[in-house]
Amino acid sequence: MVHRIIEWSLKNRFIVLVMATALFAWGIFAVKKNPIDAIPDLSENQVIVFTEWMGRGPQLIEDQITYPLVTNLQGLPKIKYVRGSSMFGMSFIYVIFNDDVDIYWARERVLERLSTVSTTLPTGVTPQLGPDGTGVGHILWYTLDAPNMDLGEQRALQDWYVKFALQNVEGVSEIASFGGFQKQYQITVDPNKLLYYRLSVPEVINAIRTNNNESGGRKFELSDIGYIIKTSGYLKSVEEIENIPVKNQNSIPIRVADVASVQMTGETRLGIFDQDGEGERVGGIVVMRYGENADAVIDKVKAKMEEVAKGLPKGVKFDIVYDRGELIKESVQSIKNTLIEEMIVVSIVVIIFLFHWRSALSIIIQIPITLAASFILLDTFGISSNIMSLTGIALAIGVIVDNGIIMSENAYKHLAERYALWEKQQKS
Template identity: 70%
Template structure:
């Protein structure tokens, strides 16, 4: 069988060269289309459901949120397993699907079940889907270098400007902020004054909530002019909040400042982000979308950060903490260097031992064609270029070279024996 294939290839050299050229061109296209990452994605095919109910104990979260969600998510097609965890104020449900299931199809089916399970949860509790990333999707970390800004201002800058800008980069699933303080108005209520004015805590909460709102009116026409009437009621500072009336005492309005104090503070924190013991920092983690090209996404992120830098306050800059592209580029440079080394070694060995440049050329041509075909197969099986696959290709180059040298030497020896046996004696 092998002999017939060799004979067929020798009799149809132009066809073989044309097929090899087509495969090489296809392989070059596959190299450009194949997603590049540093590490292989071996995480499970899962969809995360996150639910927040602050202030509740893990047991309450388990009974009223996690259990109803898990019980209703059972029965989704192609689900392999469902795991869940409950903690203080938060619930996480991990719906693990079978390998090969489309991620976005899985998210759609989970979302359909969540719409049904919503009615079983406490009022005001809404479960949400996690980002469409994987466990190895954290491709880029950065923090802000802003010595002239406090942590609250840095976090506000991160949440309301930088985060929204970076989320527009193609391939980014989420930008998670960390560190600093999330600014909020804090009402410190005196319970003795509440009792004196006969006002409950719920009255205070409802009145503050109702007064922090804009209301619509209608259009008012007068003298060929149209005026839009509306009520502006959003809180802009502490004074607006202190002036809200929460009750009535003997015909006199009771305002927020009469029953307590208002201050600017930070939300409850469960941890801090420290820089080698030198102080706290504020930054973000960029999560890549499932199946994207990590190297291209990181390049686009850096370009976007350059645009965002122009709008930052004076003295504020980015500092990169983790950049996976450096590892990706190292893996690519490694296979390039190995490729050049192998080609050089082949040339030296074949020319020194066989003194035949055409044999060396035939072996050298095999290397790029074989590598190009391997990328076609990587795309066919949905695999990315990473340290594992590129290392395998680098190791396979040695096998290709060894086989080529052995075949060339064997052919050279057989031809020499054939010529010796068929040369007439003189």
């Protein structure tokens, strides 16, 4: 079979050259299309289910949330195993699927199962899927450099403006905010006053909840003009909460301020984000979507940041603290320089040792064609151009050249033997 291929190639050298040129052009196209990253993604094919039930201990979370979810999710098709983790107020379920399963098909199966499992969970508890990213999806971290704003205002700016703008970038799965204070109204009930007024905590909660609402009425016409009736009852200040009536006793309203103190403060924090020892900062983490090109997504996020920066308050700007794009560019450039240097050195060595330009050319021309074919395979199997894959290609250049030298020497040996035999026949 090999002899026939060699014989056909020798007889159809033009066709072989055309096929080699087409293969090289296909490889150049694959190089431009192949996703670029610095770190190979070796994470498992998983779907994360996150459930929050604040104020409950890990054992209660394990018994009433984690265990029911794990046992019900184990019956999904094409899964390897299901892991569960319980902590204070939160439950994490990791559903690991087979490597050949499409991640979005897997997320759909998990969502289908969660729609039936949710009925067995405590009231008010709703499981939700984590972002469709991987363990190496954190491609960019940034903070807000806002010296004239307090941490609460910075976090509000991040959550209600910057986050929504950057989430629209193609290839971004999530913008995870960190740092600062999440503003909230906190109501501290005095148990002695509740006892005095014969009230309960649920009555206070229900009064506040029902007064923080907006409802609509009907439409009526007056002088051939239609009017729509609605009420706007959303709470907007501490004073409005304090004046909410909880109950009437002897025609006297008992307000929230009579049984509790109301204040604007931040949500309880478990940690802080300090940058370079210069104080707290507020920022976000850009999480890349599964299977996207990290280098392209980072460029799009930076372009969007320039657009978003125009709408920031005066004196506020972005400060990028981690950028994988720089690492990607440096890594790829380093490997690219190494490949070029190896090709030049190998070409010189082949020319010097063979000292026959046609033989050397047949070996040297294999290097770019083989490299192009390697990128075709990388693109076909969905492998990104990263440090490991490009380093493997660089190491394989020696094998490519060795194979070419062996084939050239073998051909030269047989040609020399045939030429000696021909000279002998001519003399005889």
